[in-house]
Amino acid sequence: MNVQAKPLSEITRHAIDLLSKEMGIVDTVRFLNQFTTGYGDYTEEREDVFKDLTLDEILAAIKKVRSPETG
Structure with missing residues (x-):
């Protein structure tokens, strides 16, 4: 069985489309943000x-x- 691998950009676009249709754009963005890489040296x-x-x-x-009490 020979399976053609799709480009990662196409898979990502499809996944974002599915998530936003199912969960809405706000929750999709919140979900994706948990996987972003930060910058700097947090420990320092x-x-x-x-x-x-x-x-x-x-x-x-x-x-x-x-x-x-702080609102």
Whole structure:
């Protein structure tokens, strides 16, 4: 059995069309964004951003943002 492989660009286009028809464009974009590659060095940036904070301070800030009182 000889199967002709389609170009990846064609497969991608078809998959996006199917997803957007089934889920809508917004959910399709959200789904695809989870697979995009970021840029920069997160480890280095994280260490720089949080270098003067303790773990307790970071956790308190997260809890404050998640609090229903903050809107």
